Amino acid sequence: MNPEHVFRRRGGLLLLAAGLAALLLSAALGVTLGARPVPFGDVLRALASSLVPFLDLGSCPPAHATIVLDLRLPRVAQMAVVGASLAAAGAAYQGLFRNPLADPYTVGVASGAGFGATAVILLWSPVAGYALLAVPAGAFAGGVGTVLLVLAISRTGRGLSGTTMLLSGVAIGAFATSLSTFWMLRAPDGVRRAFGWLLGGYAGGGWAPVGVVAPYLAAGILLVARNARALNVLQLDEERAMELGVDVERVKLGVVSGATLMTAAAVAFGGIISFVGLVVPHVLRLLGTRDYRSLVPLSALTGAAFLIGCDILARTALAPEEVPVGVITSMAGAPFFVYLLRHPNRAAFGGPGSA
Amino acid sequence: MPDLSITALTVSHGARKVLDGVDLIIREGEVTALVGPNGAGKTSLIRALSGTVVPDSGAARLGDADVLRLSARRRAQLLAIVPQGGSIPDGFTAAEIVLLGRTPHVDGWRSEGPRDHEAAWAALCAVGIESLACRRVCELSGGEQKMVVIARALAQEPSALLLDEATAHLDLEHGTAILRLVRTLARTKRLAVLCTFHDLSLAAIFSDRMALLRGGKLTACGKPGEVLTPENLRETYGAGFDVVPHPVHGTPLVVPGAASVDPREPRGPGTSILEPRPARRPIALDLPAIPPLDEASEEAARARQRSLTKPPGSLGRLEELAIRLAGIRGTPLPSLSRRAVIVMAADHGVAAEGVSAYPAEVTRQMVLNFLRGGAAIDVLARQAGARLVVINIGVRGPLPLAESVAPSHPDCTGRDRRIAPGTASMTRGPAMSRTEAEAAVSVGIETALEEADRGLDLVAAGEMGIGNTTAAAAITAALTGAEPARVTGRGTGVSGEALERKVRAVETALAVNRPHPDDPLGVLATVGGLEIAGLVGVMLGAASRRIPVVIDGYISGAAALVACSLSPGLKAFLVAGHRSAEPGHRVILEHLGLSPLLDMGMRLGEGTGAVLAFHILDAAVLTLRDMATFEEAGVDGRSS
Numbered sequence: 001m002n003p004e005h006v007f008r009r010r011g012g013l014l015l016l017a018a019g020l021a022a023l024l025l026s027a028a029l030g031v032t033l034g035a036r037p038v039p040f041g042d043v044l045r046a047l048a049s050s051l052v053p054f055l056d057l058g059s060c061p062p063a064h065a066t067i068v069l070d071l072r073l074p075r076v077a078q079m080a081v082v083g084a085s086l087a088a089a090g091a092a093y094q095g096l097f098r099n100p101l102a103d104p105y106t107v108g109v110a111s112g113a114g115f116g117a118t119a120v121i122l123l124w125s126p127v128a129g130y131a132l133l134a135v136p137a138g139a140f141a142g143g144v145g146t147v148l149l150v151l152a153i154s155r156t157g158r159g160l161s162g163t164t165m166l167l168s169g170v171a172i173g174a175f176a177t178s179l180s181t182f183w184m185l186r187a188p189d190g191v192r193r194a195f196g197w198l199l200g201g202y203a204g205g206g207w208a209p210v211g212v213v214a215p216y217l218a219a220g221i222l223l224v225a226r227n228a229r230a231l232n233v234l235q236l237d238e239e240r241a242m243e244l245g246v247d248v249e250r251v252k253l254g255v256v257s258g259a260t261l262m263t264a265a266a267v268a269f270g271g272i273i274s275f276v277g278l279v280v281p282h283v284l285r286l287l288g289t290r291d292y293r294s295l296v297p298l299s300a301l302t303g304a305a306f307l308i309g310c311d312i313l314a315r316t317a318l319a320p321e322e323v324p325v326g327v328i329t330s331m332a333g334a335p336f337f338v339y340l341l342r343h344p345n346r347a348a349f350g351g352p353g354s355a
Numbered sequence: 356m357p358d359l360s361i362t363a364l365t366v367s368h369g370a371r372k373v374l375d376g377v378d379l380i381i382r383e384g385e386v387t388a389l390v391g392p393n394g395a396g397k398t399s400l401i402r403a404l405s406g407t408v409v410p411d412s413g414a415a416r417l418g419d420a421d422v423l424r425l426s427a428r429r430r431a432q433l434l435a436i437v438p439q440g441g442s443i444p445d446g447f448t449a450a451e452i453v454l455l456g457r458t459p460h461v462d463g464w465r466s467e468g469p470r471d472h473e474a475a476w477a478a479l480c481a482v483g484i485e486s487l488a489c490r491r492v493c494e495l496s497g498g499e500q501k502m503v504v505i506a507r508a509l510a511q512e513p514s515a516l517l518l519d520e521a522t523a524h525l526d527l528e529h530g531t532a533i534l535r536l537v538r539t540l541a542r543t544k545r546l547a548v549l550c551t552f553h554d555l556s557l558a559a560i561f562s563d564r565m566a567l568l569r570g571g572k573l574t575a576c577g578k579p580g581e582v583l584t585p586e587n588l589r590e591t592y593g594a595g596f597d598v599v600p601h602p603v604h605g606t607p608l609v610v611p612g613a614a615s616v617d618p619r620e621p622r623g624p625g626t627s628i629l630e631p632r633p634a635r636r637p638i639a640l641d642l643p644a645i646p647p648l649d650e651a652s653e654e655a656a657r658a659r660q661r662s663l664t665k666p667p668g669s670l671g672r673l674e675e676l677a678i679r680l681a682g683i684r685g686t687p688l689p690s691l692s693r694r695a696v697i698v699m700a701a702d703h704g705v706a707a708e709g710v711s712a713y714p715a716e717v718t719r720q721m722v723l724n725f726l727r728g729g730a731a732i733d734v735l736a737r738q739a740g741a742r743l744v745v746i747n748i749g750v751r752g753p754l755p756l757a758e759s760v761a762p763s764h765p766d767c768t769g770r771d772r773r774i775a776p777g778t779a780s781m782t783r784g785p786a787m788s789r790t791e792a793e794a795a796v797s798v799g800i801e802t803a804l805e806e807a808d809r810g811l812d813l814v815a816a817g818e819m820g821i822g823n824t825t826a827a828a829a830i831t832a833a834l835t836g837a838e839p840a841r842v843t844g845r846g847t848g849v850s851g852e853a854l855e856r857k858v859r860a861v862e863t864a865l866a867v868n869r870p871h872p873d874d875p876l877g878v879l880a881t882v883g884g885l886e887i888a889g890l891v892g893v894m895l896g897a898a899s900r901r902i903p904v905v906i907d908g909y910i911s912g913a914a915a916l917v918a919c920s921l922s923p924g925l926k927a928f929l930v931a932g933h934r935s936a937e938p939g940h941r942v943i944l945e946h947l948g949l950s951p952l953l954d955m956g957m958r959l960g961e962g963t964g965a966v967l968a969f970h971i972l973d974a975a976v977l978t979l980r981d982m983a984t985f986e987e988a989g990v991d992g993r994s995s
Contacts, residue, residue: 006450006488007472098444226464233458235444243405243438244511245431245459290446293466 012294015287019301023080026308030076031068033312035319038064038072047073074207079311079325080304081210082270083280085217085262087303090277091284091295092224092259095231096252097165103277104263106166108150108173109143110274113260113267115176116142118194122187136213140264146172147256209269216265221300223258227251228292273326275333276303282336356383356514356545357418359434364413366396366403366571373399375571377413381515381547386538388562388579389551392592395568397551398439401517405436417514417547431459435508437501439519443492449503450488453478456510478509481544482536494668498529505536515547516540522557534561559583559606567591583607640793640876643800643899645924648682656681656688662984662992672952676930676975683903683928684812688980691903691972694741695806696815696962697893698725698732699799699886701749702777704786705864706822710857712848715777718821719752725819725961726756728764732817732961736766739969741815743767744806748798749820749885751777772798774885781829781864785881792880792888799892800899807900813972814897815905815932816914817962818886821847824937827913828861829882831939833870834916835946842939844909845958875920883917890914891921898928905972907965908935908958912943919947932968933957 032040045060046068090103097107104110120138124131149172154165184190224231230251233241242248266273280303281295289295310328317323359381366374374396381387389397402408404415406427415422422430435456443452456478457471467475479485482502487495492503501521508516521537522530534550538561541548552558558565559579567575567582569591575582588596588609597612656678661667668674680689700722706715724730725745736743743766747754756769774794778786787795806814824846831842839861849857868881879888891914894904906915906929919926931944933953944951952968985992 004469004472007454007467007475229458229461229466233455235447236455237438239405239407240438241458242407242427243431243436244455245426245428247427285446 009291009294012289012291015284015289015294015298016301019298019305022305023301023308026305026312027076027080030079030308030312031072034067034072034315036067038067043068070206074210075311076308077207077210078269079307081214081217082266082273083276083303083305083307084300085213085220085266085303086270086273086277087280087299087306088217088221088224088296089259089262089266090303091281091292091299092231092255092262093277094281095234095292095295096255096259098235099166100282101166101278102169103275104259104266105173105274105277106169108146108169108171108176109260109263110267110272111173111176111180112146113139113143113264114272115180116140116145116264117268118180118183121194122183122190132208132212135209136216136264136268139268140216140261142176143260143263143267146176147260151256213265213268216261216268217300220258220261220265221296223254223261224296225293227254227258228296231255231292271324271326273307273329275329275337276307279333279336280306356547358382359415359417359422359515359547359549361400361404361415362413364400364403364415365411366399366408367411368399373571374403374410377568377571377573379566379573379576381549382564383514383547384541384545385563386541386548386550386561387564387566388558389549389566389568390553390555390558390582391568396571397568398519399571400568401436401519401549401551404434404517406430428459428462431511431513433513434515434517435511435513437504437508437516437518437521439523443500443503445491445493447492448489449484449492449495449506450475450479452492452503453488453506453510456507459511474512475506475510478506481509481540482506490667496529498525498532501525501529501533502536505533505540509540509544513546515549518548518550520551520553522552522554530557537561555583555588555609556601556607559608560601560604579607583609640796642922643895645895645898645922645928646685646901647924648679648927649685649901650682652685652687653678653682656979659687659979659984662986663978663982664985664988664990665982670978672950673971673975673978676952676972677979679927679930680903680972680976681979683901685901689812689976690980691813691969691976693810694739694813694815694969695744695811696732696736696741696817696966697744697746697802697806697890698817698819698962699746699748699889699893700819701747701823701885701889702751703820703822703826703884704778704780705782705825705860707780708782708825708856708860709853710825710849710860711821711846712853713821715751715821718819719750719754721819722747722750722754722756722769723759726759726764726767726769727761728767730961731959731963732966733764733767735963735966739966741766741813741966741969744802745769746798746802746889747771747773748795748889749773749775749777770802772802772889774798778826778884781826781882782860782867785868786826786883787880787885789876789880791885792876792883795885795888796876796879796892796895799889799894800896801892802889803893803896803902804900807897807902811897811900811902813905813969814893814902815907815962815965815969816890816893816911817907817965818890818910818914818960820884820886820910823884823886823910823960825857825860825864826882826884826887827909827937828857828939829864829870830878830887830913830917831909831943832861832865833878833882834872834875834920835942836872837939837942839865842942844937844939846937872920875917878920879917883913884910886910887914887917891918894918894925894929895922898922898925902928903930903972904928905930905932905965905968906949907932907962908960909937909940909943910960911962911965912940912947915947916943930968930972932966933964935964 031043032038042060042064046065050069086104093102093107116138117135120134150169153168184194230246233244233246238248281299284295284298289298311325314323314325314328361379364374364377391397403410417433422434453475454467457467461467479488482505484502492500521533565579565582566573575587583598585598595612597610598607601608660674681687702715702718747756756771760767760769774791828843832839840858843858843861864882870878870881890911895918897904906912915929931949931951933955934951936956936958952971957964
């Protein structure tokens, strides 16, 4: 038997190409479909004329050009950033805690980040211009606070207890959410300002929010990818990883920081969008991707494509009314969550963390 | 490779010192066994060296380096650990796990390169598991998983190897194989090997040196003979252990001493309430020889399972069943087309004690019902395509079998092989004589051989006899040592006072007859029944002709218990058809290590549960025989 054949990583590049294709396809659909469908020809013309100023592919109605370039394209980009962030963060949390039910929401980080963002929005009104920068920063601060609390609570004599981690995440998440709600109700005009944000009100905010959170996604995914091989080793057991020379504390710090950066990127202008971080990595695992070096980038691509798809549904299902995209992801994700609970062995990646 | 020398190693858990100034040299090319009672600090020593606990003080030099003061990465390049347990997550292949051993040599953004693949491959080869490289670890046996973990440690290319209880959870054969491997690796790769042991005799055979820990202190160190002295053992493990030379290896063999095994104490199962019978009586009966399973056919069936168009192992127990049926039948593709259920019927004297919900007369009436085709077993046997063979081996009252078979029921045979008109009550003395029991076993053997001559691929063992769950309970208590109350159930439907009466009947029968677990035929004669003895014979006879036997409920199970005590080789030919609602049946299955195919809450007997399980066995052999292989179907196998 040829050793290289034995150790070859299987299907990584192929899946990566497929993920990229799915992302491009959903992006194309995302700029084409909507309350007012734009012919794909017009989409291409609008894109071409904006990218290459003097290229003339024929005339595109100005209304269509505005819809594509100023409304739909930034929105698709934002959905891509949010979806990629949530899914990659979900994969990272699941790997780090070796728990199939971990995701930015179940570990409470998203709710904590939501509290941070709410605080910025309520304290800093109106949120525009440079103030936009403060929203993801606030979200990141809230997320870090939550993570620290959860880790402090679930640290037992020997390592982290997965069950305690999830339960305390749920508790602190709920606490943060209630704090946000309370503050929202007390602040003047708070409900309109913050609640609109919670339901994804910044969708349609143009390119500025995308530009503000994209660096968080980039930094986060790099931090997690840097530790992806260590995450593979960590699946054995924390102690085994230490024996194999992994600096477990540093890996945890890197992965948690990366995942929390991404959660902040998602929550800052995405509002509450649950289940993406939970479902996407599991679907990829069911398709056979278990190596975190492939799983993390693939989750990002697939999460982006998935959320763009959900957003298309959100915009078109009751057009011209819009459904919050979180409603769609929950409708798709909740049944899958139940499926995971009922089939822990198939969906989970085994190991003690699945308890 | 350098020696690993530990000096003044001290480790605390909170305020308690678990290791106190341990000095120990682990020489390269040798296996050093670390022994000591639970809590002596063996695992703490390994954890301190592996960096998972931080020692208070001390040093552990390996060449120029003090491994206690290295970074995790650098330490893992020098020192590899084989942990005691540790689950391996689902989905990893053996090659992937071994490649994880390269972690200390792969840094930063780099992935494993050709050099790492080479090292991992060399590790797989050194352990001799190249052929397992692409198998998923969760599908491997415990011994194979251990080898994968050892290969992972070797892939680290360490100078020293530490194993924590390398043989834990492994059977004798695989445990020995692992230790042999470890010793070979120490010699050929010049590794300094430390291995903790609980089994002192095993440690003495496989180690070059031994270190004895007690209460965190090293109390002895040297060659096994120098460490395993009676004085050291007494100080470490208390009085009551003797050291004798091993008859084969000459190494120290540690055995519980005479003082710790008081001959007046009960020794075996079944004697908790009884004095043992002094001597075991010889078996006059000529038992048929039971062949071993055909390993070649099993292997062929196993190979075919792997080539079928499904993930390996995905048919679960169906796959194991088909493989075992291949081994029993001695052919890679067994057929189960000719099948029968043999129903032995007899009466029990104990029925007069009010242990059953039905009068004893019902045995005779039900046998007639079988022959007319109206009982549950008739219906289920017809459905399963099995012929019904009803043997009157001891029914009270007139029973004209041959004339009674309904003309519309051609697949039924009735035979009169009566040994006696029922048994005597076992609460007052033996249920039957030894000669009668032997004769009944012979009837069973003859019946099985007769049916085998007519053509038989599969047989179920069923029975009819009012009062026979009481006999089954007594047999089970006698042979497994279980309390009578635990193994006595509701039978045909007694409860309350009647159930208490039944438990008392079993207790009385055991007290009166004093059956000894070492004398299964005596158990059968004193507290058994004619039909149970008949089934013992059916099982032995069928197995001698390589015919799988499906056992049914409690009575059939009690017969299997007796038969396996007479011929342990029989067990491989038995399939537990279902789990009866009778509590004692569970005890029997656990005792025999059989896991039932069905759990339907049935407690009828007659062979119904066994015949129902035929359908599962059909499924097992049909999937093996009729599914396409990857090659035939043009489906790609796993890309490995």
